[in-house]
Structures are given as C-alpha cells and as structure tokens.
Amino acid sequence: MKQTSFEKTILRMSAALVLVLLAGAFLTTIHAEASDDTIVYWGGGKRCHVKGCKRLTKDPALLAKMTKMTYGGAKKKGILLCSRCPGSSTPGKANPAGGKKKVGKDYGKYGRKGAKARKAWLKIPEKKYDSNTKVYCDALWMRVHEENCPMLVLKQKKKVITLGQADKEGWRIGESGQSGRQRCCFKGYRRNYPEKDISGDAMGIVQKLKNGKLKWHLAGCHRFTVKRDQTPMTLKEAKQARAYMCPHCVERGPSLTTADLETLKMRPTAPVFTPPEDWTPVPFSPHELPSKKEMNMLIKETLAQGSGIQEAVYKDPVATMEEFMGRRFFFPVGQWLAFYLGYRATGDKRILESLRVSARHYRDLCGKYPSVARQKAKNPEHMTFMYSMAVSARLTLQLARKHPDQVSQKEIAEAEGFLKAMVATLKPVCEGNDNLDPKMGIPKKLADDFRSRAFNRAANGIGTYAMASAALKDLQAIRNTTEYQPQIDLYQKCVQQWVKNWKSVGCLYTEADGKKYFYYPYGASEKPKIQDGLKFYGADDQGHFGHCMQGAMLMYDATPELGVDDDFMTAIANAIYHNSYTKNGSIQCPSADRIRPLSRHPFALPIDRFYMFEAFRDGIIDGQCSKLSKRKKAEKNSGYSARLKTLHAQYLKALRKDRTLVYLGETK
Ligand SMILES: [Zn+2]
Ligand SMILES: [Zn+2]
Ligand SMILES: [Zn+2]
Numbered sequence: 001m002k003q004t005s006f007e008k009t010i011l012r013m014s015a016a017l018v019l020v021l022l023a024g025a026f027l028t029t030i031h032a033e034a035s036d037d038t039i040v041y042w043g044g045g046k047r048c049h050v051k052g053c054k055r056l057t058k059d060p061a062l063l064a065k066m067t068k069m070t071y072g073g074a075k076k077k078g079i080l081l082c083s084r085c086p087g088s089s090t091p092g093k094a095n096p097a098g099g100k101k102k103v104g105k106d107y108g109k110y111g112r113k114g115a116k117a118r119k120a121w122l123k124i125p126e127k128k129y130d131s132n133t134k135v136y137c138d139a140l141w142m143r144v145h146e147e148n149c150p151m152l153v154l155k156q157k158k159k160v161i162t163l164g165q166a167d168k169e170g171w172r173i174g175e176s177g178q179s180g181r182q183r184c185c186f187k188g189y190r191r192n193y194p195e196k197d198i199s200g201d202a203m204g205i206v207q208k209l210k211n212g213k214l215k216w217h218l219a220g221c222h223r224f225t226v227k228r229d230q231t232p233m234t235l236k237e238a239k240q241a242r243a244y245m246c247p248h249c250v251e252r253g254p255s256l257t258t259a260d261l262e263t264l265k266m267r268p269t270a271p272v273f274t275p276p277e278d279w280t281p282v283p284f285s286p287h288e289l290p291s292k293k294e295m296n297m298l299i300k301e302t303l304a305q306g307s308g309i310q311e312a313v314y315k316d317p318v319a320t321m322e323e324f325m326g327r328r329f330f331f332p333v334g335q336w337l338a339f340y341l342g343y344r345a346t347g348d349k350r351i352l353e354s355l356r357v358s359a360r361h362y363r364d365l366c367g368k369y370p371s372v373a374r375q376k377a378k379n380p381e382h383m384t385f386m387y388s389m390a391v392s393a394r395l396t397l398q399l400a401r402k403h404p405d406q407v408s409q410k411e412i413a414e415a416e417g418f419l420k421a422m423v424a425t426l427k428p429v430c431e432g433n434d435n436l437d438p439k440m441g442i443p444k445k446l447a448d449d450f451r452s453r454a455f456n457r458a459a460n461g462i463g464t465y466a467m468a469s470a471a472l473k474d475l476q477a478i479r480n481t482t483e484y485q486p487q488i489d490l491y492q493k494c495v496q497q498w499v500k501n502w503k504s505v506g507c508l509y510t511e512a513d514g515k516k517y518f519y520y521p522y523g524a525s526e527k528p529k530i531q532d533g534l535k536f537y538g539a540d541d542q543g544h545f546g547h548c549m550q551g552a553m554l555m556y557d558a559t560p561e562l563g564v565d566d567d568f569m570t571a572i573a574n575a576i577y578h579n580s581y582t583k584n585g586s587i588q589c590p591s592a593d594r595i596r597p598l599s600r601h602p603f604a605l606p607i608d609r610f611y612m613f614e615a616f617r618d619g620i621i622d623g624q625c626s627k628l629s630k631r632k633k634a635e636k637n638s639g640y641s642a643r644l645k646t647l648h649a650q651y652l653k654a655l656r657k658d659r660t661l662v663y664l665g666e667t668k
Pocket of ligand 3: 216217218221222223224246247248249
C-alpha cells in the first residue's frame with residue numbers, strides 16, 4: 001500500500017494533533033494494552049511501534065521522518081505493533097503466545113528450527129478442547145493424536161487416554177514428522193503441563209561418528225540407521241561413555257519402545273566390498289566402455305550398497321509402521337537409484353536381485369498392513385516407497401519379453417506379485433470416478449496435490465507410476481491378457497497430467513540460437529512474473545533440481561510418449577549446461593539469468609545426478625566440473641557415484657538410438 005505524499009502529510013498533521021491531545025495520557029499508559037487511540041510510529045512494512053519500544057529509534061531526526069498515526073488507524077491498514085512494543089499482543093519473538101497467555105516455555109532446547117516450529121504453533125488461535133477428549137497414543141514416540149488425525153494409523157491397535165491425562169503425563173500433543181515439527185491435530189491447543197523429557201534410563205543406541213565422537217540416539221531417529229551390530233545403551237550409560245545426545249532426539253522427546261535387533265539380524269545382508277590394494281579407481285569416459293576389470297569393480301561396489309530398507313524393527317510392530325509413515329522416500333532412496341542405474345549400465349543380474357530385496361520387504365508391508373500402505377501412498381511424494389517394486393518389476397519383465405531365456409518363471413511371478421501389491425495399494429488413490437477433477441480427469445484430491453506439491457518432491461513418485469504402467473504393459477504381453485488395462489490407463493493419465501502441469505508452470509524458452517531451455521519453480525503453485533515469454537519466480541535450486549531429474553529420468557525411460565521425451569530432456573540438458581558456467585544456484589535459461597539471476601541456495605556444483613544429461617548434450621560432465629581444478633575433477637570423477645553416473649549416461653545415449661535397449665552392452 002503506497003501512500004501519496006498528500007496523504008502522508010494529512011496523516012502527519014492529524015497524528016500530530018492527536019499526539020498533542022493525548023501526550024499526557026500516553027506516557028502513563030504505555031504498559032497497558034495498546035488502545036486504538038495510542039499513537040504509533042510507522043517507518044514502512046507491516047509493523048509499527050509505540051514510544052518506549054526498544055526497537056523504536058531514539059534519534060529525534062529519524063523519529064521525525066516516521067509516520068505517526070493512531071493504532072486504530074494503523075490496524076485498518078494491516079499494520080500491527082511489533083512484538084516487543086510495550087502493551088503489544090502481536091505474536092513474535094518476544095511474545096510467543098501473542099501476549100494473551102503466559103507461556104514461559106523454553107523452546108531453546110529444541111534448537112533454532114525446532115523452537116521456530118513450536119513458536120509458530122502458538123500463532124494458531126487458541127482453541128478450547130474438552131479435557132475428556134479421547135486421544136490415541138502412538139507406539140514409537142510419546143505422542144497423542146485426535147481421533148480424526150490424518151497421521152493416525154492402525155487406530156484399533158492403539159491405547160486410548162484422555163487429553164487431560166496426556167497433557168499431565170507430558171505426551172506431545174498433535175505433533176508429527178521426523179522431529180515433531182509438524183502439527184497434525186489438536187491445532188490451537190495450549191498445554192497446561194510441560195512435555196516430558198528423555199529420562200536417564202531410556203534405552204537408546206550409541207552411534208560412532210566418522211570423527212570418532214559418540215552420539216546417543218533413540219532408535220527410530222531419522223539421523224541414523226539402526227544396525228544389527230549396535231549395542232543398546234541407556235542415556236545414563238551413554239553419558240558415562242562420553243557420548244553426546246542427538247539434538248533431534250531431544251526435540252522429538254521420549255520413545256515408548258526399543259529396536260528389535262534380533263529381528264533386524266534376520267534381514268538379508270549385502271556383501272562387503274574391500275577395494276583390492278593394487279586398484280586405483282579412475283574416472284570413466286562418457287563415450288567408451290571401461291575395461292572388464294573396471295566394470296567388475298563397479299558391480300561389486302554397487303552390490304555392497306545395502307538394501308535400502310528404511311525403517312528399523314521395533315519390539316512393538318505398531319511402532320515400526322509409525323516409523324515407516326514418517327520416513328521420506330522421495331529423493332529417491334540412494335541404494336535403489338544406484339541399483340537401477342547400475343543394472344541399466346551393466347546388465348548384471350545380481351544388481352537386479354539386490355533391488356528385489358527391498359521390493360519384497362515393501363510388498364509384504366502392503367500385504368500385512370494394507371491400511372498403512374494406502375495411507376502412505378496417498379500422494380506421489382510418499383508413494384515412492386514402492387519405487388523398488390515398480391522398477392525391479394519393469395526390469396525383470398522387460399528382460400523377460402526380450403530375452404525369455406534369461407528370466408525364470410519364478411522371477412516373472414514375483415514381478416507380477418510386486419505389481420499386484422501396487423495395484424491394490426493405489427486403488428483408493430487413483431481409481432474410481434466419483435470425484436474427478438474436471439481439468440485433469442483424475443481424482444480431485446490427486447489433481448490438487450499435483451498442482452500444489454513441489455515438483456522435486458513429486459517427480460520420483462510420478463516416475464514410479466510411469467515405471468509401474470510400463471511394467472504392467474510388459475506383464476500383459478507376457479500373460480497374454482488385457483486384465484490390467486484400466487490401471488495402465490489410469491497411471492499413464494496421472495503421469496501425463498502431472499507432466500503437463502509441470503510444463504505449463506515451468507518455462508520452456510527458445511533462445512535466439514534456436515535452442516530450447518526448460519526451468520521451473522520450486523513451488524508448484526508459484527505465480528510467475530512474465531516478461532517477454534520468460535517466467536520469473538523461485539526457480540528450483542541445483543540440489544532439488546537434481547532430485548527432480550531422477551524422476552524425469554524414470555519417465556523418459558518408461559513413458560517418453562507422455563511428455564518427457566528426447567526434446568524435453570534436451571531442453572533440460574541445455575539449462576543445466578548453461579547453469580554450470582554461471583554462479584547461480586538456481587537453474588534458469590540464459591535470457592532469464594541476464595535479467596534476474598537467482599540463487600535459492602548458493603551455487604554448488606558438481607552434482608553427479610546431472611551427469612546423465614551428457615546423453616542429451618555433450619559437455620555436461622565437463623560443465624559440472626568446470627569450477628574444479630584438474631586434480632579435484634579427477635578426484636570427483638573417480639569416485640563410485642560419479643563413475644556409476646557416467647556409465648549410466650552412456651546407457652541413456654544408447655537408449656536414444658535403440659528404445660528397446662534393456663542394458664548397456666546388451667547387443668554385444
Ligand atoms: Zn515495537
Ligand atoms: Zn495427529
Ligand atoms: Zn537422533
């Protein structure tokens with residue numbers, strides 16, 4: 001809201017008049033609640049101040065330049081007192097509860113982000129809840145939920161107490177997410193008793209860090225992985241062993257169960273890779289196959305990655321499902337990506353078999369806890385827990401169609417099982433014609449999600465849909481049936497609509513040299529400023545762009561006809577190439593960068609997740625490494641991850657020439 005200078009003058013004059021009239025009363029009332037007549041000083045922005053506020057300048061010259069008005073007038077313009085102003089009820093740093101109620105809670109112990117999240121909850125207007133309200137107790141963390149909370153799973157297996165009791169006993173109320181920073185229910189509830197802290201005899205696990213330090217966690221903390229060979233230890237014991245406590249665990253609070261290391265020991269293990277003494281890894285060429293010996297090393301390194309099963313096992317199985325619900329799969333899981341790329345790049349069936357380990361685990365989860373799996377699969381970000389099911393089925397069935405002699409009936413049947421589990425899990429998410437979005441023609445809830453969820457969070461789930469649809473097509477061909485056509489059509493529609501929306505929100509721009517570039521914003525619902533066909537918004541940063549591309553790669557691979565095709569991948573490659581020679585942390589096209597370069601995060605390359613685009617534009621890998629010295633570049637590119645990605649770029653290049661190619665070197 002801009003004021004004309006005339007309006008400002010009028011305001012100043014009237015304010016000065018009121019000031020004179022009220023000056024006497026003013027000084028005595030500054031510590032009471034600010035009234036509508038209170039005179040306030042405004043220097044622009046959404047906040048104003050009363051005299052006596054620490055944040056208000058004492059310099060008379062500066063003070064004279066500020067606009068003075070009544071607080072009533074300020075409020076009409078949407079300007080509120082700052083939280084530090086005497087008599088202020090505006091929530092903020094100094095006023096977590098908006099001054100309405102004393103809270104006096106020390107959120108400092110929860111860290112900067114943790115405190116920020118909890119203070120934000122206090123901005124939700126207070127709501128009264130009957131202390132006899134039924135609450136459902138989680139099994140993993142000491143949290144309770146409302147009956148209709150969307151995060152509540154396996155309700156029938158949970159202990160029920162009253163809200164009053166939960167508050168008194170120190171349960172976290174309506175908290176969810178890995179560190180408890182999300183508010184899922186009981187919004188606006190204000191506690192009466194403090195939250196319970198972790199006690200000295202709480203059983204946890206000590207993690208040895210690379211720097212030699214010991215760190216104590218509760219099992220289930222997302223900052224470490226519970227392993228079979230770890231020793232459980234109480235917090236007291238850990239402190240005696242000079243371990244420090246994980247800050248995320250402090251924030252999340254007490255656990256109600258412990259890891260079941262015996263059951264964990266029964267999970268399949270990965271072979272250990274010990275590099276031979278006479279072997280020094282060297283960078284792979286993006287054009288020529290490495291030697292047989294080098295290929296074998298890469299395969300062995302890949303097989304040693306571990307299955308990538310995310311959640312641990314607890315004595316209470318409900319706790320295991322709660323941890324599963326809290327896990328994030330969308331990056332996607334590093335091991336699954338490595339297995340997928342590794343198989344495409346080498347054709348080694350042991351790698352495909354490694355991918356199946358987690359696929360079996362999550363197939364069984366879908367069978368045993370269908371309600372949990374369905375809840376998790378509701379949006380493309382979380383449905384990615386089925387990534388290894390879809391991708392391993394696709395690889396198995398694609399191979400079976402092309403080389404029937406290389407795949408057993410048992411393998412085909414297992415792939416079919418993975419797909420059946422997916423179809424059953426996704427049924428309530430994308431089937432049914434009751435409430436279709438008129439624009440997208442898919443269920444309204446999913447369509448709304450497509451339009452609002454960050455692209456980089458959704459892309460790998462959409463890629464998983466693409467893979468599942470391609471695998472179902474293979475299955476129909478092998479089984480000589482059309483049984484799965486409805487699901488194939490649905491999944492493909494989802495992919496198509498998501499891509500269409502991604503492209504329409506994003507910016508596909510043709511530069512003067514005729515080359516096309518594609519970039520897009522971080523937020524799916526961001527409204528761009530459009531200028532000469534260029535879109536300006538919070539263009540996605542390199543790191544998140546990298547996650548997003550792993551999903552695009554699956555779509556290119558499985559369903560290029562749905563929008564992620566050669567031309568589109570080339571336009572993305574052009575943008576990535578251009579970006580690597582700038583200093584901008586966000587990826588845009590050259591013309592947009594000339595007008596308004598952007599860095600959502602600081603420039604930080606190389607990112608080897610971009611190496612695959614070498615298949616669409618020569619020099620991508622060199623571009624990614626263009627800021628490195630020769631020595632640093634060789635160091636980076638001789639690493640496992642860079643070698644794998646360089647070889648996968650060769651696969652993609654070969655795939656462009658032969659769309660039936662299952663793996664690199666297949667035709668030799
Ligand atoms: Zn103030
Ligand atoms: Zn809840
Ligand atoms: Zn922890």
